[in-house]
Amino acid sequence: MQREDLADLNAFLAVAEERSFTRAAARLGTSQSALSHTIRRLEARVGVRLLTRTTRNVAPTQAGERLLGTLRPALESIGSELTALAELRSRPAGTIRITTAEHAARTVIWPALERLLPDHPDIHVELSIDSSFTDIVAGRFDAGVRLGEALAKDMVAVRIGPDLRMAVVGAPAYFAAHPIPRTPQDLAEHNCINLRLLSSGALYAWELERDGREIRVRVEGQLAFDNIAMIVRAATAGFGLGFVMEDQVAAEIADGRLVRVLEDWCPAFAGYHLYFPSRRQPSAAFAVLVEALRYRPADGAR
Structure with missing residues (x-):
């Protein structure tokens, strides 16, 4: 050639x-x-x-x-x-581009970057906040972040966060006028706040599971958002039931602004993973970032 x-x-x-x-x-x-x-x-x-x-x-x-x-x-x-x-020199250097959802960026990636970057001034990180399933090769990203259950088989995956759980929540004022749901089927009688998926444009079907039995419930209600913060805000204001990550409503549950229901139908699932093509030759800077993000359970906890 x-x-x-x-x-x-x-x-x-x-x-x-x-x-x-x-x-x-x-x-x-x-x-x-x-x-x-x-x-x-x-x-x-x-x-x-x-x-x-x-x-x-x-x-x-x-x-x-x-x-x-x-x-x-x-x-x-x-x-x-x-x-x-x-980059074979004393200090790792270079720009690393990562596509990730907002929740992962806020709860997992940013805490790691806060610890890493002060000691590595030559490493630059660009985060693209996007809830859709971005093609990291076509988008020229170095890596992406997804939940463990959504990873492609031709990717190297590194676990970077703990198991996660979902939570069905509603305001005390809402439950003052509506019965507490005991089963997923009861949700048909409730005003639920839908999530519009940016990746497909479809409404998200609530994924519930107990004793190995999985159920997907297509809920109905007056409101639908493509933003989790707005779902939490609407639920707190009493407009219906929301279905979000439990850490996103931990404060509201703790102070009584929201009440959690159907908890036994919300088991833990695989948390966030950093993924990148198996053929990728990692740079020194990328290797340092991977180690900073790598999830290390304390005392054997998941």
Whole structure:
């Protein structure tokens, strides 16, 4: 392979990922005309059209998709190795990009960063707060954070948090006018506050379990939010039952603003994990961050 071949392939990768010559040119620090010339030269050399171009869109052809599938992991591996070699010095350095949900960022990642970063001034961390299931490869993230039960099998997963539990809660004023639910089926008679999932746009079905019996309940009510804080606020104001992480309402339960119900239907489940591609060559900075985040149960507790 000639040196210009590698440069042309990198240019093709940028256009295919950005779906735009303008954005790809900005990413590569070149002009749009020079980039178009590079792609035409590559297509002439391989003898097939790699990109389809319209006035509004650029997309890989079938041949382009095939090349992209081979090219992306190869160039990522080269890039990771070069980064690792560059960081073989006394202090770990570099930027680490992580996609995570707000709850994990607040309860797990930020406490670890508060301890880590003062001792490692050359490590920079960028957190993208996003509740949807982001493709970390396509989004050029170093890692992502998900619950253990939602991890892809081709990823390396490192546990970074304890088991979690959900809680069904309502305000005392609400229960003054409504009976306390004893079973998941009783929720059909209640005004429940729905959660709109950002990942799919669907309403979340409450997942309840007892003695190995799992039930998904599609609840109904006057309100739906795509924000947990608003669900807690509405439940505290007496507008219905909310279904959230128990730590998100611990203070409200403790001071009596909320009452917990159906607790025996809310068992613990696997907590947050940091995940990244198995082929990734970790940099020194990334390795330090992983160790800072790694969950170490105290006294054998989960």
